[in-house]
Amino acid sequence: MQLRTRPLTDTFGLEILDVDLANLDDETFDAIYKAWQDQPLILFRRQGLSERQQVEYSKRFGEMDILVRDDMLSPDHPEIIYITNLMRPDGTPLGGLGNYEVYWHHDQIYRQRPASGSIFCAVEMPENQGCTSWCNTKLGYDTLPDNLKKAIEGKRATAKYAVKEGSTTLKDLGHNKDEMKKIHDRTPPATHDIVLENPATGQKSIYIDPNKTMGIEGLSDEETKELVDALTEHMVQDKFIYSHAWQNGDVIMWDNARLWHKRDAFDMTKPRFARRTTIFLRPEDFAVPEPEAASNAA
Numbered sequence: 001m002q003l004r005t006r007p008l009t010d011t012f013g014l015e016i017l018d019v020d021l022a023n024l025d026d027e028t029f030d031a032i033y034k035a036w037q038d039q040p041l042i043l044f045r046r047q048g049l050s051e052r053q054q055v056e057y058s059k060r061f062g063e064m065d066i067l068v069r070d071d072m073l074s075p076d077h078p079e080i081i082y083i084t085n086l087m088r089p090d091g092t093p094l095g096g097l098g099n100y101e102v103y104w105h106h107d108q109i110y111r112q113r114p115a116s117g118s119i120f121c122a123v124e125m126p127e128n129q130g131c132t133s134w135c136n137t138k139l140g141y142d143t144l145p146d147n148l149k150k151a152i153e154g155k156r157a158t159a160k161y162a163v164k165e166g167s168t169t170l171k172d173l174g175h176n177k178d179e180m181k182k183i184h185d186r187t188p189p190a191t192h193d194i195v196l197e198n199p200a201t202g203q204k205s206i207y208i209d210p211n212k213t214m215g216i217e218g219l220s221d222e223e224t225k226e227l228v229d230a231l232t233e234h235m236v237q238d239k240f241i242y243s244h245a246w247q248n249g250d251v252i253m254w255d256n257a258r259l260w261h262k263r264d265a266f267d268m269t270k271p272r273f274a275r276r277t278t279i280f281l282r283p284e285d286f287a288v289p290e291p292e293a294a295s296n297a298a
Helices: 026-038 051-059 137-142 146-152 168-173 177-186 221-235 291-297
Strands: 005-007 014-016 041-044 062-064 080-084 102-105 117-124 132-136 156-159 190-193 195-197 204-206 213-216 241-244 251-255 259-263 273-281
Touching: 014 026, 026 041, 051 062, 051 080, 051 117, 051 273, 132 137, 137 204, 137 221, 146 221, 190 195, 213 221, 251 259
Parallel strands: 014 041
Antiparallel strands: 005 014, 041 251, 062 273, 080 273, 102 259, 117 251, 117 273, 132 241, 132 259, 156 190, 156 213, 195 204
């Protein structure tokens, strides 16, 4: 089947047109699946998925994940997390990530078996605020200088959840030591290959995190920081980045193994509410950290 599409940038990203995600036949879904294998970022406009429909659609791509942050989960569908600045009647946050800036990162790099597919449904978004940007680490790898490519070849890096002051978790939990201890107990340091490869396409991508990568094998702490900083400086070039101004009804799917993402801050008085599902993409079809562990779990 031939989908109607248009590019999001000259280098990566795809908008798929004339598709209703709540009513997909198998042929259309298969075409979307193949498109995601090729393009790490896919946009659909004017969608109206319910929570149940979002979960059902997400499950077609692989096993669903349940986030370690209990405070962000939907009460009816724990596969869904709420990304919002809204509050419950008792004054506690309805979800996570508030209205502050969120810096470049890979979701779940701190886990030994990360879930690498994300599907984000924009329900109520402030106009021209809180834009989300994605940085293509596959394009970053393709254009690495020889010295940096050699420096990461065959190397593994270790990441830890919320290791730096100013992290989103510390902001959300207000430095609550008991809650932070629970999360740290559930998320010991995880080690992954720095270079990932998509077995279906042969694409390679860089898998490190400017905030959570705490060590690279064979390197001192100072050398690790220098290499992570050099890789970050190379990757955050404009030609590798797509920035999205949200509209209500947008659905964006991204492959977390091939993309970093970040979010701009926005006016706290403006309501923002979105739902995200997270998926263990199939290791035979996508670049997956620790593919052997993923295959055994499946």
